[in-house]
Amino acid sequence: xxxxxxxxxxxxxxxxxxxxxxxxxxxxxxxxxxxxxxxxxxxxxxxxxxxxxxxxxxxxxxxxxxxxxxxxxxxxxxxxxxxxxxxxxxxxxxxxxxxxxxxxxxxxxxxxxxxxxxxxxxxxxxxxxxxxxxxxxxxxxxxxxxxxxxxxxxxxxxxxxxxxxxxxxxxxxxxxxxxxxxxxxxxxxxxxxxxxxxxxxxxxxxxxxxxxxxxxxxxxxxxxxxxxxxxxxxxxxxxxxxxxxxxxxxxxxxxxxxxxxxxxxxxxxxxxxxxxxxxxxxxxxxxxxxxxxxxxxxxxxxxxxxxxxxxxxxxxxxxxxxxxxxxxxxxxxxxxxxxxxxxxxxxxxxxxxxxxxxxxxxxxxxxxxxxxxxxxxxxxxxxxxxxxxxxxxxxxxxxxxxxxxxxxxxxxxxxxxxxxxxxxxxxxxxxxxxxxxxxxxxxxxxxxxxxxxxxxxxxxxxxxxxxxxxxxxxxxxxxxxx
Ligand SMILES: [Ca+2]
Numbered sequence: 189x190x191x192x193x194x195x196x197x198x199x200x201x202x203x204x205x206x207x208x209x210x211x212x213x214x215x216x217x218x219x220x221x222x223x224x225x226x227x228x229x230x231x232x233x234x235x236x237x238x239x240x241x242x243x244x245x246x247x248x249x250x251x252x253x254x255x256x257x258x259x260x261x262x263x264x265x266x267x268x269x270x271x272x273x274x275x276x277x278x279x280x281x282x283x284x285x286x287x288x289x290x291x292x293x294x295x296x297x298x299x300x301x302x303x304x305x306x307x308x309x310x311x312x313x314x315x316x317x318x319x320x321x322x323x324x325x326x327x328x329x330x331x332x333x334x335x336x337x338x339x340x341x342x343x344x345x346x347x348x349x350x351x352x353x354x355x356x357x358x359x360x361x362x363x364x365x366x367x368x369x370x371x372x373x374x375x376x377x378x379x380x381x382x383x384x385x386x387x388x389x390x391x392x393x394x395x396x397x398x399x400x401x402x403x404x405x406x407x408x409x410x411x412x413x414x415x416x417x418x419x420x421x422x423x424x425x426x427x428x429x430x431x432x433x434x435x436x437x438x439x440x441x442x443x444x445x446x447x448x449x450x451x452x453x454x455x456x457x458x459x460x461x462x463x464x465x466x467x468x469x470x471x472x473x474x475x476x477x478x479x480x481x482x483x484x485x486x487x488x489x490x491x492x493x494x495x496x497x498x499x500x501x502x503x504x505x506x507x508x509x510x511x512x513x514x515x516x517x518x519x520x521x522x523x524x525x526x527x528x529x530x531x532x533x534x535x536x537x538x539x540x541x542x543x544x545x546x547x548x549x550x551x552x553x554x555x556x557x558x559x560x561x562x563x564x565x566x567x568x569x570x571x572x573x574x575x576x577x578x579x580x581x582x583x584x585x586x587x588x589x590x591x592x593x594x595x596x597x598x599x600x601x602x603x604x605x606x607x608x609x610x611x612x613x614x615x616x617x618x619x620x621x622x623x624x625x626x627x628x629x630x631x632x633x634x635x636x637x638x639x640x641x642x643x644x645x646x647x648x649x650x651x652x653x654x655x656x657x658x659x660x661x662x663x664x665x666x667x668x669x670x
Contacts, residue, residue: 219569220311220312220313220411220568220569220570221411221504221505221506221542221543221544221567221568222411222412222413222414222501222504222505222506223308223313223411223412223413223414223505223506223508223564223568224412224414224415224416224492224496224505224506224507224508224542225304225321225413225414225415225416225508225510225564226415226416226418226489226492226507226508226509226510227272227320227321227415227416227417227418227510227511227512228418228420228421228485228509228510228511228512228537229268229320229417229418229419229420229421229422229511229512230268230421230422230423230511230512230513230514230515230525230526231421231482231485231511231514231515231536231537232511232514232515232516232517232532232533232535232536232537233259233514233532233535233536233537234479234482234517235248235249235252235482235537236248236249237249237251237252237253237257237539238257238259238537242435242439242440242441242479243479243482243483244434244435244479244482244483244486245482245483245486246486246490247486247487247489247490247493248486248489248509248537248539250490250493251489251493251507251509251539251541252539252541252548253547253548254502254541254547254548255507255539255540255541255542255545255546255547255548255549256539256540256541256545256546256549256550256551256584256585256588257537257538257539257549257550257551258537258538258539258540258550258551258553258555258581258584259550259551259552260535260552260553260554260555260596260612261510261535261536261537261538261554261555261556261557261596262534262535262536262554262555262556262557262596262597262598262610262612263511263512263513263514263534263535263536263556263557263598264280264281264556264557264558264597264598264599265281265287265513265598265599265600266513266514266526266527266528266529266533266534266598266600267288267289267513267526267527267600268289268320268323268324268422268512268513269286269288269289269290269291269293269322269323269325269326270286270287270288270289271512271513271557272293272321272322272323272512273286273291273293273296273297273322273323274286274557274558275304275510275512275557275558275560275561276293276303276304276305276321276322276330276561277293277297277301277303277304277561278304278558278560278561278562278573278575278576278577278578279297279558279575279576279577279668280558280577280597280665280666280668281599282599282607282665282666282669283577283665283666283668283669284296284297287601287605288601289323289325292326292329293322293323293326293329294326294329294330302573303322303329303330304560304561304564305317305321305330305331305332305413305415306330306331307561307565307570307573308413308564308568308570309331309332309333309413311568311570311571312410312411313410313411313412313413314333314403314406314407314410314411314412314413315332315333315334315412315413315414315415316332316333316334316335316400316403316406316412316413316414316415317330317332317334317335317414317415317416317417318335318336318337318338318395318396318397318399318400318415318416318417319337319338319392319393319395319396319416319417319418319419320337320417320418320419321415321417324337324419334403336399338392338393338394338395338396338399339392374437374469374473374476375467375469375470375473376470377466377470377473377474377477378461378463378466378474378524379423379424379425379474379477379524379525380423380424380425381423381424381425381426381477381480381481382424382425382426382427383426383427383428383429383431383432383480384426384427384428384429385428385429386428387428388428388484388487388488391426391427391428391484392419393418393419393420393484393485393488394484394488396416396417396418396488397416397488397489397491397492398491400414400416400492401491401492401495404495404496404499404501405499411568416488416489416492418485418488418489420481420482420484420485421478421481421482421485421515422481423525425477425478425480425481426481427480427481427483427484428484431480431481431483431484431487432476432477432480434479434480434483435475435476435479435480435483436476437469437472437473437475437476438472440471440472440473440475440476440479441475442468442471442472442475442518445519445520445521445636445638446638446639449520449521449638449639450520450521450522452627452639452640453520453530453627453640454621454623454625454626454627455625456602456608456621456622456623456625457528457529457530457608457619457621457625457627458523458528459516459523459524459525459526459527459528459530459533460525460527461516461524461525461526461527462522462523462524463518463522463524464521464522465522466518466522471517471518474517474518474524475517475518478515478517489509496542501542502541502542502543503542503543504542504543505542505543506540506541506542506543506544506545506564506567506568507539507540507541507542508538508539508540508560508564509537509538509539510536510537510538510539510557510560511536511537512536512557513526513533513534513536514526514531514532514533514534514535514536515532515533516528516530516532516533517532519532519636520637527600528600529598529599529600529608529609529610529619530619530637531617531635531636531637534598534610534612535612536557538555538557540581540585543567544567544585544586545585546585546588549588550588551584551588551589552614553581553584553588553590553591553592553593554591554592554593554594554595554596554612554613554614555581555584555592555593555596556578556593556596556597556598558577558578559578559579559580559581559592559593560578561573561576561578562576562578562579562580563578563580563581563582563585565580566580566582567580567582567585575668577665577668579592579593580592591614594613594614595611595612595613595657595661596611596612597609597610597611597612597658597661597662597665598610598612602621602622603622606622607622608620608621608622609658609662611654611657611658611661612631613631613654613657614631615630615631615632616628616629616630616631616650616654617629617631617637618651618654618655618657618658620655620658626642626651626655627640627642628640628641628642628647628650628651628654629641
């Protein structure tokens, strides 16, 4: 070591202790809340906490009991990549230009664009994600401090650290799950399912919460932004057999609907995966499979909540639970799956709990999934992210009787690039299709959307008002185009 280097070292040794004291004194107690974002996939509001007593969702019920449930939260587009790109960017699908599952969000929004976790990371948060946050194929479009995507077999084989992918390989080792034969019986149904003999942690979704636990306390000096993305109840409805056993297919609800009401639903509005000729046994079996996948996902949420308890994080952390859109289970004479603008597909769960959130509350205030980004930014006290199109729901979170928006807007494509649009207000839901078809429902007296009022003279005034309001919203949304 030469003289200059020895002097530098001496200086460092003599200065560092003092500097450390100054730095410690200057470092404020972390005042920004941690964020735990939990995203399920193809999950509708048939949860215990939303009034579906037959669903077995004790952990989500517990989360809702200590937080605020939004009863009228709507996705902005009922398909995975489109919805996720929208709520992770805070922009409407018509503005992101991501309108299908094949478009790469990063390519559309640009190399420098900061998606939600990246924005928090840029503002000093330690970020960790696991599972399906951005749409599967494009999970690498978003950079994290840590990210991994569980593969069947449970091997942590494609880890991203420091925003860079390391050693990624798709497929993973063939695990027990892949080999586990379907256990169970029942009628053949058009949606794939499997009751496995696996332990939870041998399923990919069983890995998501478990992999994230270490990040709750990994960087004590920094607030965390942790996101858990569960693939269930997306098809295939795969879960360990014990979750199927929770649900007796014979008791699955298929409540009667007004006979013939579906004749008022225009053909273009039908969900692409409609099934009009299933037997009652087939319909009940699909619901059982779906509920099994939901209960399995719920159990994984429970692991995250238990860690919140164990580390006493509820007063310092914001927890959001949501889906990417809803899912039909045979309503309206045979609607299944997604890509419909009717209630079961467009409306989806949204629960907030933790720091500053009232306990055991519910609100009928309207929320759009595009509101997620500005709401979290607002609650965390971060500067507004440029170009955000949603509104902050913080006023509603502080006072569930407040409202943050007058309407909620959802679109879906039909026939290539023609757009069907839905507008939900406090009193009505209005759907307008590119072939001129229209649907109007009374959101208060007919929330299940059985009576289409669009052609009834008595409702002509409402129809006209909703048409004008939708045109205005469409214009406002598209004004955000780059
Ligand atoms: Ca989805």
